[in-house]
Amino acid sequence: MNAYRILIACLALAVAVTAMARADTGEYEVKAAFIYNFAKFVEWPETDAGADAAMPLCILGDDPFGPVLDTLNGRTIQGRSMNVVRTRNLTDLSRCSIVFVSSSERRRIDEIMQHLSGISGLLTISDIGGFAEHGGMIELRLADDRVRFLVNLDSAGRAELSISSRILRLAQSVVAGETDT
Amino acid sequence: MIRRFKNISIGHKLLIIYGIACFVVLSLSAVVLTVSTWLNARDAAQVELESIAKLIGANSTAALVFNDTGAAQEILETLRTNPDVMLGVLFNPAGEELSRYQEPGFEPVSRALIDDTETTLIDGMQVTVYRPITLDGQAVGSILLQSTLHSRLAHLQGTILPLLGMLLVTFAIAMAIALVLARSITLPIRHLSDLMVRISREDNFQLRARLNQKDEIGVLAEGVNGMLARIEQRDAEIGAHRHHLEEQVEKRTAELRDANLRVKTELEELARAEKELKQAHQELELQHTNSSLLSEMNDRLQVCHAIEDISPVVTHYLHRLLPEGGGGLYLFDRTRSLVESVVTWGEMASVDAVFAQEECWALRQGRLHVVEDPESGLLCPHCSNGSAQAYVCAPMIAYGELIGVLHLSATETSSISGATRQVILSAAEHLAVAIANLRLREALHMKSVRDPLTDLFNRRYLQETLERELARTNRNGHSTAVLMIDIDHFKGFNDLYGHEAGDIVLREFATFLRDTVRTEDVACRYGGEEFIILMPGADLEIARERAEQIRSGAPELSLVHNGKAVPKVRVSVGVAVSPLHGDNVEALIGAADAALYTAKRDGRDRVRLAKPVNGTGALRDRKRVNQRP
Numbered sequence: 001m002n003a004y005r006i007l008i009a010c011l012a013l014a015v016a017v018t019a020m021a022r023a024d025t026g027e028y029e030v031k032a033a034f035i036y037n038f039a040k041f042v043e044w045p046e047t048d049a050g051a052d053a054a055m056p057l058c059i060l061g062d063d064p065f066g067p068v069l070d071t072l073n074g075r076t077i078q079g080r081s082m083n084v085v086r087t088r089n090l091t092d093l094s095r096c097s098i099v100f101v102s103s104s105e106r107r108r109i110d111e112i113m114q115h116l117s118g119i120s121g122l123l124t125i126s127d128i129g130g131f132a133e134h135g136g137m138i139e140l141r142l143a144d145d146r147v148r149f150l151v152n153l154d155s156a157g158r159a160e161l162s163i164s165s166r167i168l169r170l171a172q173s174v175v176a177g178e179t180d181t
Numbered sequence: 182m183i184r185r186f187k188n189i190s191i192g193h194k195l196l197i198i199y200g201i202a203c204f205v206v207l208s209l210s211a212v213v214l215t216v217s218t219w220l221n222a223r224d225a226a227q228v229e230l231e232s233i234a235k236l237i238g239a240n241s242t243a244a245l246v247f248n249d250t251g252a253a254q255e256i257l258e259t260l261r262t263n264p265d266v267m268l269g270v271l272f273n274p275a276g277e278e279l280s281r282y283q284e285p286g287f288e289p290v291s292r293a294l295i296d297d298t299e300t301t302l303i304d305g306m307q308v309t310v311y312r313p314i315t316l317d318g319q320a321v322g323s324i325l326l327q328s329t330l331h332s333r334l335a336h337l338q339g340t341i342l343p344l345l346g347m348l349l350v351t352f353a354i355a356m357a358i359a360l361v362l363a364r365s366i367t368l369p370i371r372h373l374s375d376l377m378v379r380i381s382r383e384d385n386f387q388l389r390a391r392l393n394q395k396d397e398i399g400v401l402a403e404g405v406n407g408m409l410a411r412i413e414q415r416d417a418e419i420g421a422h423r424h425h426l427e428e429q430v431e432k433r434t435a436e437l438r439d440a441n442l443r444v445k446t447e448l449e450e451l452a453r454a455e456k457e458l459k460q461a462h463q464e465l466e467l468q469h470t471n472s473s474l475l476s477e478m479n480d481r482l483q484v485c486h487a488i489e490d491i492s493p494v495v496t497h498y499l500h501r502l503l504p505e506g507g508g509g510l511y512l513f514d515r516t517r518s519l520v521e522s523v524v525t526w527g528e529m530a531s532v533d534a535v536f537a538q539e540e541c542w543a544l545r546q547g548r549l550h551v552v553e554d555p556e557s558g559l560l561c562p563h564c565s566n567g568s569a570q571a572y573v574c575a576p577m578i579a580y581g582e583l584i585g586v587l588h589l590s591a592t593e594t595s596s597i598s599g600a601t602r603q604v605i606l607s608a609a610e611h612l613a614v615a616i617a618n619l620r621l622r623e624a625l626h627m628k629s630v631r632d633p634l635t636d637l638f639n640r641r642y643l644q645e646t647l648e649r650e651l652a653r654t655n656r657n658g659h660s661t662a663v664l665m666i667d668i669d670h671f672k673g674f675n676d677l678y679g680h681e682a683g684d685i686v687l688r689e690f691a692t693f694l695r696d697t698v699r700t701e702d703v704a705c706r707y708g709g710e711e712f713i714i715l716m717p718g719a720d721l722e723i724a725r726e727r728a729e730q731i732r733s734g735a736p737e738l739s740l741v742h743n744g745k746a747v748p749k750v751r752v753s754v755g756v757a758v759s760p761l762h763g764d765n766v767e768a769l770i771g772a773a774d775a776a777l778y779t780a781k782r783d784g785r786d787r788v789r790l791a792k793p794v795n796g797t798g799a800l801r802d803r804k805r806v807n808q809r810p
Contacts, residue, residue, distance in 0.1 A: 037246045040317050166243035170252050173518060 028065045030147045031140055032072065035100060035125055038138060039077045041164035042156075043168035044097060054065050055080040056095060058087055060112070061102030090115045093122065102138070109134060120160050132175050137161070140170070148172040192367035215341050222333040223303055226265065229534035230310045230328050231301065233266065238314040238324050241271055245279060245314060245322035249333045253280035260326075260661065265305075268327040274320050289327060297323065306330045310692040369398045386413040464600060471604050474502050475611055482615035488512070491619070492524035498512065499589075500526050502604050506570075506592045512585035512616065513538065520544070520563075520586060529590045536563035541586055543574035549606060550574045553597060564588075571597050575605045577613035584613040632706040634684060635691030641704040643713055647766050650717045655764055662716040662724030665755040665773035666694075666731060669785040671710035674747065682742040686750055689738055697731055713773070721758045721790065728788040753780040757791035 003101040038159065039055065047053065055077055063069065063086050074080045085096065090100040093099050099122055105112055106128050113135045116124055124131075125138045137159070139150045150174040156163050168174055186194065244252035257269045260282050268289045269282040276297075283289065302309040313323045369392050376390050386409050390402040432742055478498035485491045495510050507527025511520045520541065522534040533540070540562040543550035551573050552558035561574060562619065571591040577584040587609040591597050630642035638646070638686060647663070654661045668690065675683040694704045694712060703715040714731075716724055732754055738749035755777030757763065762772035772791035780789035 034247070040246065041243060135732045165248075166240065166245065169255075170243055170247050 026068070027142070027147070029068045031127060032065050032068050034147060034149065035098065036072055036075065036077070036082075037099060037169070038123070038125065039082070039098060041167040042123055042125075043164075045160040047121060052079050055082045055097045057082055058083050058085045058093055058099045059102060060090075060095035060099055060105055061088060062104035064102055064104075065138040095120055096122055098123045098125065101128060101131070103128050117155075117158070122159055123161055124155070124159075137163075144174065150175065161165065183676065190367070191370050192363055195366065196356070196360060199363070203352050204361075207352055211345055211348055214344065215337075217336055218340065219334075222337055223308070223330060226308050226328060226330055226333055227301060227303060227310070230266070230326050231312075232327050233260070233263070234310045234312045234324050237269065237271075237326075241324070242314060242316040242321055245271065245273060246316065248279070250280050254282075256280075256646045257282035263328075265328040265330075265332055266326060267329050268325070268729045269313075270325040272323045272325070276323075278756060279322065287327075287329075287637055303504040306334065312441075366398070367562075369402070373398070373402060376405070380409070438550050448805055467600055468603070471502055471600075472607070474498055475604075475607050478608070479611045479615065482611065483576070484616075485615070485619060487623070488523065488616065488619060490617065491612075496524055496526040499587075499608060502608065503589060503601060506590050507521075508587065509587040510585065510587055510612065513544075513583045523585075527590075528592060529588075532588055532590075533563040538583070541574055541576075541584055543576045544583065547576055547578060549576070549602060551597060551602065573597055573602060573605050575609035577609045579614065579617035580611040582617060584616050587612060611666065611691040632691075635687055635706050636653060637691045637694065637712070638703055638705040640705060640707055641708065643703065643715060644766060646703055647715055647769070650715065651759055651764065651766065651769070654717065656757060659718050660720050660761070661769075662719040662721070662727075663757050663759075663769050663773045664716070664724060664728050664731070665707070665757075665770070665777045666712040666714070666728075666752050667777055667781070668710040668735075669751045669753055669781075678742055678745075678747060682747055684741075685742055686747065687741055689740055690735065690750055690752075693734065693738055694731070697734060698727070719758075721756070721761065724756045724758055725790060728756050732786065732788055735738060751786040753777055753785050754788045755780055755791060756788060761793055762791040 035057065039057075057072065058071075059065070059069070069084050072082050073084050080097075085092070087093070095114065096113055099116070101109070101112060101124065103126075109128060109131075116122065117135055123138070124136045125140065126136050127140040128136075129141065132140075132150040132155075135152065135155050137152050137155045139152075141148055141150065150173050151163060151168060151171045153163065153168075154175065186197070189197075235648045241253055243249070244256060255282055257271065258740055260269045264340070267284045269288040271279040271281075297313060300309070300311040308328050310326045311323065314321055339614050358393045372392060373390055376388060377783050380386065380388055387408050389409060392399055392402040394402070404804075456483055471748050475498075477625075478494060480531065481494045481498070484490055484592060485494065492510070499508055507525065507529035509525035509529060509532060510523045512523050513520050518538065520536050522537060525532075536601065538544045541550070542559060550559075550561065551571075552564075553571050555570055555572075558571075564572060564574075573589045575587040575589075577587055587605060589597070589601070589605050630638055632639045645663075650661050653659075668686065671683065671686070676685050685708070691704070691706065691712070698704050698714055699716070700763065702716075705713045705715070707713045714727070716727065719727070732752055735752045736749040742752070755773045755775065757769050757772035757776060759769050763769040776789045776791040780787050783789065
């Protein structure tokens with residue numbers, strides 16, 4: 001019975017993701033799905049909190065997603081339960097597993113990047129242009145009405161994060177001195 | 182089919198058997214080999230396709246998750262390296278096709294055949310594998326792969342064909358070897374069968390099998406040779422015996438014919454004899470029964486005391502001896518010269534109860550007279566007024582004396598058989614003798630108790646009878662009278678006319694006495710001219726009257742001797758009655774004697790009664806009375 005429910009939910013989500021991939025659907029709904037899917041292909045270093053600890057998804061700055069993001073609350077990835085945290089305070093980020101830097105923070109991106117570079121085990125995602133070049137790990141961008149992404153493997157490697165080669169195959173470009181395949 | 186197989190030669194049979202066996206074994210091996218190779222190839226193709234599905238599924242998770250058609254297509258293009266894989270399709274979780282790889286000209290199976298679970302299908306020359314793809318426990322899509330088995334079939338053909346060729350060569354070699362080896366069996370057998378054909382055609386038992394083998398055929402050949410030798414020997418012996426045998430047969434046949442004839446005749450005679458024997462046995466049995474009955478009857482007759490006693494015996498036994506019909510016993514009365522019926526039994530035709538001797542043919546002729554058919558037979562006059570029935574009259578003659586006749590009447594249905602005649606004759610004989618003996622006994626008894634001259638009872642009889650009567654009358658209170666009679670002057674008759682005249686007087690007087698007394702009275706000659714009448718039950722008065730009757734009647738006797746009249750007879754009578762004058766023989770006779778003496782003394786020709794009681798004196802006077810003048 002339980003398995004049946006899960007299957008229904010998955011099918012619903014898949015439909016949603018497919019819909020989001022179109023240009024006419026909400027851009028941020030697609031981006032939210034991308035964030036969720038990235039988490040599946042990333043390996044976090046082992047922490048003291050254990051393998052089944054929560055996986056906080058932090059939104060830094062204004063929340064462009066709206067209520068769609070709350071659907072991710074409680075979803076499990078690799079045995080860890082995702083919870084969404086909205087913040088403007090950089091110091092809150094040290095307890096996050098994933099941080100999405102809202103485009104509202106474009107002005108203080110250098111300050112943010114500097115702060116983030118010291119935090120291990122934090123996956124950084126943003127749709128601010130040039131985010132990957134500035135040391136962000138995954139940068140979302142629109143191309144031909146489709147959401148695509150870039151990956152900076154160096155940044156990820158420094159934060160002790162391992163990104164699956166299966167994703168890299170899909171990335172528009174990979175900024176890397178080396179790959180971890 | 183099997184009948185035809187039976188009739189072909191052993192060589193061909195062996196070859197066919199070998200051929201079939203080889204062919205079956207080799208064919209089965211080829212089939213098993215081919216099938217197992219093919220199944221292995223199919224399994225291998227399936228396993229290969231399943232591992233490809235697994236690999237592609239794992240590699241395409243990201244493309245599926247991010248809905249990246251290009252990446253998916255890139256992954257599927259790797260299938261091109263495997264020429265057997267004809268189709269590869271990736272579906273997103275909604276079941277929509279994300280990307281497809283398909284060999285040109287390939288007709289894929291319908292998607293409808295496949296549900297959303299793991300599926301592996303082998304359909305003809307196609308292998309289909311469908312696998313859902315999961316990531317982190319979630320379904321992210323599915324993959325459908327199809328491959329063809331054509332290349333593997335081609336490979337199989339390449340392997341099997343040379344194998345089949347090799348099998349054919351093996352078969353040929355095996356058959357060649359079998360052909361050579363079979364000759365070691367077929368040649369000697371053909372030799373034997375040829376030999377048999379020659380023997381039966383030429384009728385020549387001198388031929389022999391020439392084989393040098395130690396196997397079963399060798400044994401067979403030796404056996405055949407031995408048999409042939411024996412047949413040859415027997416042939417000679419048979420030839421020698423045949424002539425003799427034919428003679429023997431002829432002789433025996435003739436003998437047999439004779440014997441048969443004899444046996445037949447003997448059997449017929451035997452049957453006849455048996456029948457006769459049976460009849461004789463039956464007759465014998467009947468005779469035995471009859472003779473035992475006759476002897477039983479004879480025994481019974483022996484103990485009969487009087488003629489009257491024999492009636493029930495005769496009735497009983499003759500009725501048992503001759504149950505059919507009836508009969509009668511008739512005795513001849515000599516004094517009257519008549520035949521009288523004594524007893525009759527059963528159903529009997531009416532026969533005269535009394536008839537003359539001449540009226541019966543049996544009595545006339547002195548032998549058995551049989552009338553089997555009353556219509557035509559000679560009927561006795563004494564039977565002639567009876568109804569028409571067959572009958573037998575058997576004369577009864579003993580000691581040359583006619584006793585009587587035994588008469589038997591048949592019923593209307595029965596006849597008189599020889600056995601019946603025999604029984605009647607025997608019965609008549611027995612009866613005749615028995616009756617004659619009875620009469621003889623009676624006559625003897627008579628002689629012993631009677632006086633021969635007068636035929637009156639003698640003194641001894643009187644003594645016995647008186648004793649008996651006295652005992653009886655004393656018991657029941659009746660009286661018994663005794664009259665003692667003496668003829669007066671009897672000595673004078675003797676003296677004047679001789680002893681013969683005396684005898685006549687005595688005889689006539691005795692007759693007179695017999696006629697005068699009652700039937701129950703007993704008249705005796707007591708001695709000389711003395712008589713006694715014993716009157717049982719008579720009292721004194723009756724006795725006196727009777728005495729007077731006798732006294733007065735005696736002179737009326739007219740006696741003639743030698744033409745001369747004899748003087749009148751006068752008698753004196755003494756009367757005594759018991760118990761008045763004595764209750765025993767001596768006393769009573771003594772009293773009567775005394776009374777007689779008194780009558781004599783008083784002048785003769787008178788009756789005197791005894792004096793009552795004292796009879797001892799009378800007894801004492803007995804001598805004196807006898808010496809009277």
